[in-house]
Amino acid sequence: MIRINENYTKLKASYLFADIAKRVGAYTAANPQSPAIRLGIGDVTEPLPPACIDALHAATDEMANRATFKGYGPEQGYGFLRELVAASDYAERGCRIEPDEVFISDGSKCDCGNIQEIFATDVRLAIPDPVYPVYVDTNVMAGRTGANVDGRYEGILYLDSTSRNGYVPAVPDAPADLIYLCFPNNPTGAVATRAQLEAWVAYARRNKAVILFDSAYESYIRDPGIPRSIYEIEGARDVAIEFRSFSKIAGFTGTRCAYTVVPKTLMAWDRAGNAHPLHALWNRRHTTKFNGVAYPIQRAAAAVYSAEGRSQTRALTDFYLGNARLIRDAMGKLGFACVGGDNAPYIWVNVGTDSWQFFDQMLSKAQVVVTPGSGFGKCGEGHVRISAFNSRENVEKALARIAAALA
Numbered sequence: 001m002i003r004i005n006e007n008y009t010k011l012k013a014s015y016l017f018a019d020i021a022k023r024v025g026a027y028t029a030a031n032p033q034s035p036a037i038r039l040g041i042g043d044v045t046e047p048l049p050p051a052c053i054d055a056l057h058a059a060t061d062e063m064a065n066r067a068t069f070k071g072y073g074p075e076q077g078y079g080f081l082r083e084l085v086a087a088s089d090y091a092e093r094g095c096r097i098e099p100d101e102v103f104i105s106d107g108s109k110c111d112c113g114n115i116q117e118i119f120a121t122d123v124r125l126a127i128p129d130p131v132y133p134v135y136v137d138t139n140v141m142a143g144r145t146g147a148n149v150d151g152r153y154e155g156i157l158y159l160d161s162t163s164r165n166g167y168v169p170a171v172p173d174a175p176a177d178l179i180y181l182c183f184p185n186n187p188t189g190a191v192a193t194r195a196q197l198e199a200w201v202a203y204a205r206r207n208k209a210v211i212l213f214d215s216a217y218e219s220y221i222r223d224p225g226i227p228r229s230i231y232e233i234e235g236a237r238d239v240a241i242e243f244r245s246f247s248k249i250a251g252f253t254g255t256r257c258a259y260t261v262v263p264k265t266l267m268a269w270d271r272a273g274n275a276h277p278l279h280a281l282w283n284r285r286h287t288t289k290f291n292g293v294a295y296p297i298q299r300a301a302a303a304v305y306s307a308e309g310r311s312q313t314r315a316l317t318d319f320y321l322g323n324a325r326l327i328r329d330a331m332g333k334l335g336f337a338c339v340g341g342d343n344a345p346y347i348w349v350n351v352g353t354d355s356w357q358f359f360d361q362m363l364s365k366a367q368v369v370v371t372p373g374s375g376f377g378k379c380g381e382g383h384v385r386i387s388a389f390n391s392r393e394n395v396e397k398a399l400a401r402i403a404a405a406l407a
């Protein structure tokens, strides 16, 4: 008799965005004359930068010509893109990352979800709360947790991010082996200072642990004092893997291109105490289960690093940050304490009431969709996430409606 992976039955039954879609669907069916503005899901709204479109067209033409046609490419990504990433995203910021330490993929969601496969099933996990749900759910699926009791899985050391610590968790007293960190953070929009990241790197080195550092939103950092990469911290090469994505840098959410950096100096140990480079394990995993990102998409991603690409993507992230500023100012004027929005496209609003209740109030009274914080974890209760990914017109309209609904 075929049996299921019973770890899947431990997963919380519903998915946050499915719940939101259900409520928004019911509202829209009952009120077809007043459509809701969605400041909930973190998907981009603006088209791809022209430099990327030009590269995409040119590469598509290459695929139409026998002399320049490409079949399977290297699973780890074409050299032209890996070299640009190493030179522009790392060397320019003083980080030593080699091109062959960069693994090109079709998304950070897959990478963040798949990376846990190369670690033992009994490693001790430390995961922030609130959190991007992929880190937790993929470990539940792999059997690294017990049951979900009162909204938390047994076997995870939760790192509370609350107003008390400015939504950036300090290193815990207890040891952990695999630590997930995400800065700028989804959902809170908080960023970690150099000193805070130094403390995490020191903790990981002390505990022979690995930090999985998700910096999908690094291109929104404007404060020059805030590190954009974990590798800006001395010693991080020996303890950290970093995930980045073109999704939010350049609007590639529907185009799909990202990368993961695994330094060759990063080790993990087998039961007998022998050290193994994680680079070799991830290379094995990636080449066995992944067959590379489409050539035209990698060319479009490479265009992000051209002079025009840089200025166009900067304009794109500036545009969303302009929305974020409007949202944060408006919610602040309404008396809510907020974080995020200055170095991140998300604003985390302390609404002081049940987050689903606030969601329902916004939907029914303002016709605006926000994301209930409790969907990201226990510590998200009492908060909502507002996303800056929308047109200026929609953001302004939504903020006027929120102000009127709360007046």
Ligand SMILES: Cc1ncc(COP(=O)(O)O)c(C=O)c1O
Pocket: 042, 106, 107, 108, 109, 110, 112, 132, 182, 186, 214, 216, 244, 245, 246, 247, 252, 253, 257, 258
């Ligand atoms: C923190 C974080 N990591 C990763 C991703 C996924 O990015 P990608 O589109 O590259 O899969 C997201 C998407 O919203 C995210 O918020």
